[in-house]
Amino acid sequence: MYTISDYLLDLLNYLNVKDVLGVPGDYNLSFLDHITRRSDMKWRGNMNELNAAYMADGYARQNGMAVLVTTFGVGELSAVNGLSGSQAEKVPVLEIVGTPTLAAQYDQKLIHHSLGDGNFEHFQNVHKELGFKVEAITKDDAISEINQVVKYVYENKQPGYLALPVDLTEMPVNPIFKQLIPSLFRNKNEPHDHLQNIEAISNQLKNSHHPILIIGEDVQRFHLQDVVRNFIINNDIPFADMIESKGIIDETLPQFIGTYNGSLSKDLTNQLINKSDLILLLGAILTDANTGGFTQSFNSQNTIDINAKRINFYSKIINYNEQNGFVNLIKIISQTSLSQSFPKGPHDSINNKLPVPSDKPITQDFYTSAMSNFIQSDDTVIAEQGTSLFALEQIKFPANVKFICQPLWSSIGFSFPATLGSQLANPKRRNVLSIGEGSLLMTIQEMGFAVKYDLKPIIFVIDNHGYSVERVIHGMHEPYNDVPALNYSLIPEAFGAKKNQYNYFDVRTEKELLMAMKSIENNSSQLSIVRVSMAASDAPEDLKEFGKIIAKQNKG
Template sequence: MYTISDYLLDVLYYLNVKDILGVPGDYNLSFLDHITKRNDMKWRGNSNELNAAYMADGYARQNGFAAFVTTFGVGELSAINGITGSKVERVPVLEIVGSPSTQVQNNHKLMHHSLGDGTFNHFRKVHQDLGIKTGYLTKDNAVSTINDVIKYVIDNKRPAYLNFPSNLADMPLNPIFKKIIPQLFEDKSNSSNQVDNQTVINEIKNAKSPIIIVGEDIERFGLSSEVKKLIIDNQIPFADLIESKGTIDESLDQFIGTYNGKLSSPETNKLIENADLVLLLGTVIFDTNIGGFDQIFNNQNTIDINSSRIDFYSEIFTYYHENSFIKVIKEISKLKLENVNHKKIKFINKISQINSKDQLLTQNFYINAMQDFIKSGDTVVVDQGTSTFGLSLVKLPADVTFICQPSWSSIGYSFPATLGSEPAAPKRRTVLSVGEGSLLLTIQEMAFAIKNNLKPIIFILDNRGYTVERVIHGMTEPYNDVPQLDYAVIPQAFGASKDQYEYFDVKTENELVAAMKKINLSEEKLTIVRVCLAKDDAPSNLKQLGETLSQQNK
């Protein structure tokens, strides 16, 4: 018998979702039965709902879509930080919330996991207040609501929430609906917006020394090849932002660095300052990705096009249709710019070649070593703080996926995101750089990694506390200190056998280089490298940003 649950899962499978994350609860168990009975989809249970949301975010960044399941009330509220981060960072994730039966809700019964007032839409309203698209399934609207919510996620690259009453999980449905799933996702990008595209195009054509700054929307909407073509065909210098590193191949001759306001290199800033047109494609400006709002370009020479609107020399124009952004970028990518000065740009990589010594490790040496360690085909995940800002200085090889969360900046995100990204791209090597303070928040998902035989390489930057907070305020205060763990035994505590993982404890430059060489030569397995650093050591760009944020907080 074909059911509503089967239809929802068939839509997800059509979108290449082959792993469903989440936590079981009595209101979603019947739905989970439909997952576990399939041979083309796998249930991957998490330790808690927040981690499931983080993991789904990582999965979606690799796969283009992800889904996770929670239970009503206690489960969805636990996950709300994670799915809100997906909204801010523009990640297409669907949360499926198993809720009490329709009859129970209609009769306003006092049920567990509710507020005990007979009202069952409180938590849905919380999601709505955060700007998250929601849908509530009934026996009369189930197919149309599923279609509407998932189309929204696909078209907008934003998360959504689907409330699924328990009695509908086994509700019969005509299997004809399965046959028409492909029609839901036909390309309908022939749409328009308030400003004439030709006006924008003419301004770009007139530019003599343009600079492109690439943002995360380019990757989210699958437009990397189009923008790369525009850059190469017209020899336009380009920068990326922290969250969009690797969206366009940083090994291209036209790459001028990762832009972060005045925290950027002098060479990068000078090129942008001298541009007659700064073309922002898919960017969203936050304090953490633009040096505390100290960008050097201005509204008079900037055209800013992202998935929400076009900022045309400080005049804001919204789109009439969801897919207008795609159409605009595709039109721009076809341009041949006759007026561009094709002066060759040479990127100056400030990261020096490593020459290890038998001396204590520093952040700078770690960054230099990671420049050599990261290779083409890797997925690199970084947690907010020293890892994000330090590794933003690395010039990535071609075909590297770089995952971070600078806008929402929820510490603890990166470890579950790493474990979510690996099943979505199993042929890629997965590398995580995370502080020990961040790892403490979500370390229980080590059990998930071991149960699912995942093999990330985890560099734990251990400086005995929250360095990103220290550089903002309280360098020596005890509230920025964290407990010290024995990482050598953590995998075994979560069920790993001794031959299932590798552990390195490195304190010197020579030890780090030796560990990296051994990892590259060894068979892939779960690997932990504890990188011991001084308590007050931080990347220079993070220290500068810390000073800026400290002043803004006063």
């Protein structure tokens, strides 16, 4: 018998989802049976639902789509923070929520995991309020409801919510629906209704003497990297990226002028941006975290801003009327041929040459230099918000490095599960995580997941005795920014690892850090944890400046 559960999983499998994350609960167990009976998908159980949502986010960034399963009420509310991060950062994650039977909901029974008021729509309404696409599967229109939410998640790169009543998991449906799945995702040749705007944007580029592209994360989310890269190379046009879009376009290209972060950017990057007569933002969202606290030097007078939601043409807002408006627009604009040559300059990157190591304690500056030499082509680099993100921000990455961070939502603890999700999606890539010990404490339970599924990330734990990102904003010596000190050497075995499954390094000096990195390079077939001790007051200079800006803004 072919069931609605089978159809839903066939649809997700078609979108290359091979691993389903989440936590079992009595309202989703019968659905999980359908996963565990398949040979083309695996159930990957998490320690809690928040971690599952973080991990699904990392999986989707690497794979293009992710799914997690939670139970009604207690499970879905635990996951909602992680899914909100996917909403803010535009990551396609589908949450499937096992709910009580339709009869129990109709009769308003006072059952467990509810608020005891007979209303079963509270939690769906929470997700609606946060902007998620929400559908609840019914007997009469199940296929359509599933198709709507899955297509929305996949095409719009935003999370979705699908409620699956426990008594519908075995509902039979016609197997013919499986054969129709490919037709749901065929590209339609829709007429483009922005031809006039395309011509206007192209003309502005052709008439500009010093245009600069600033690349945002939408370029990657909608798989436009190759299109934009060819546009840059064919026209020799200078470009910058932002924190969250680092590496989307190869930073080794001669047209790259640096990572832009408002006044915190490197001097040469800022000089070139300041001289530009046209800033073309492609898929970027200007937040406090990627503009140095809104200190960007350009304004509406010289900026055309194109992202997945709308066009801002010199302050004139233009909305898309067709489904693939953003994708179509970028593809057509990228065909523009520019005849003029544009000034560029070398990127002043803290990169390339590693200082001679000594027996001195490790500083943030030395750590950044060491990481710039450790990161290799084809790595996936994951940075936690705070010292890690600001340390890696100005490194010029080798070719084909994928960078995962969460600067807008900035939920600390995100990066460790996201790393595991990323590696689960593509075990062939080396995953390098830089995380503070305060953040790791939030989600360290998933070390058991890493051990169970034999994942082998390289984890640099910056141990600087607390929440450094908070210290530089307010309370450098206050106890609320302290965290417990762990013995990290015991963590892998505490979560079930055998001694031959992992490498552990405790480093305090520059020489010890480089020796650990060299050892990992020679043996990357194991989970590696490097505890990097630093002074509590040490932080990247950009983070210190950002902290001053935020502290000032917080005072009103």
